[in-house]
Amino acid sequence: MAGHLGLDRFALAGESGGAPFTLDAARQFADRVDVVALISAGGPMSRDERVGMTAKARLMNWFARNAPALNTFRIAAMRRELVNPENRERALRDAMAAAPDATHAAATRIEFEAVADALRQGTRATVQELALIKREWPFPLSEVTMPVHLWHGARDRNAPVAFARRLARDLPNATLHVSDFAGHDVGVDRAAEIISVLVAHVR
Template identity: 35%
Template sequence: MTTASTSMLPLHDGRRLAYLRMGRAGGRPVLFCHGTPGSRLFRPPESIPESLGVDLVTADRPGYGGSGPQPHRRLLDWPNDAVALADRLGWTRFAVAGVSGGGPHALACAVRYPDRVAAVGLVSSVAPFWPDALDGMLATTRRGFEWAHRSPALLRFGALLAARRPDRFVRGLGSELPDCDRRILARPEIARMAAENARAALTGDAMAREMVLLRRDWEFRPSDVVVPVELWHGELDRNVPVAHGRRLAAALPNCRATFVPDAGHYLIHDIWADVLAAVSRHLDAPGSRDPLWR
């Protein structure tokens, strides 16, 4: 068993990438992409990847936690960091999963490196924005994406204010959530993890820069993703309304979608095992395709 611990990877451009590894050493490799905002500390209980035989790594994207910023980055820049990390770990072929704003980053890995990425898992993921993409969003999230489009400087200022009081920011956002999400976040073990994740994530303006990134043209289309995609979305999600999940499921060529009627944005805390099992099974026969995807 690998006990969760943080390591640093020096990158070719002088930045460093902070990552956390847990689960089964030498097991089926899965890279997890946290949400927006988020950090490597957003993770499942250690017993889950261990019991599934998964070698799980979570990493801070640029500007979050212990990872250095990457000015003017594009969505398609993240896969280069991801593959540099995979090379460091000795992973030839791996699966990628992402939650919320991490979903597009996971898809970007599959677009850029289809020969390295065996499958993608998406939970509560953002889709490419369309005219009605903000309908049904929480007021705070909607306002952030509106600022991302109209006034990125104002959004960065708001992110810096949130970084001064991350606990207050999290409490304020929580007050807007549906009951199903509040019940999940009230669990003591999840509350502790969410608090430490927020403190690591909200340390600067990385959240604002990433919201601008997600709001703009991704420079690829979901239809460009050729690897299998496993998707889950709660129908009561108000952070990322279920319309995003439905649009992704319709656009992705090889997607198996599960829509959960009574779940919200924090559905992942109830389905960590399902997500890791589903994406990692595509690694059981390297180089082959499950008949489902033919």
């Protein structure tokens, strides 16, 4: 895609479960990637790193690591809610009503539509992807040598900030930006800052 667009050099960004795929792509295209952004990064967390995680997220993480097929039931329930237009609109209205402002409400709508589209053809790929994300990643972080900026909310209960702190320690050239008042939606709160940092790095 980058070649088709004529991009000799570019930045990469990954949010939540996109973290390992983004880092591995950066590792494999190190001669072309100037900077990486990880937003609310999730992955294989230790017991201590899971402190503060919601019970639902803890259960999905345990299934992903130990019995991935069991996540099929939870993902199927999500699919029933989101793929059916009436159910999705009802759930979306509730979620948007809880959003703190118009920007978060708009981001919530985009997220609902994206997840519904991802689940439209079934649950198998999502279950497999969760297993890939939550088990140990099959590449060394030491090989991701370009600058990596991590943005994480201190109130994130899906992917607690302790995991991002470990990533920042283990990556050779990482900078961690913690937002004290954000949760898993830190990408919405810090969007302008994220774009500014990425633009400043791309040559």
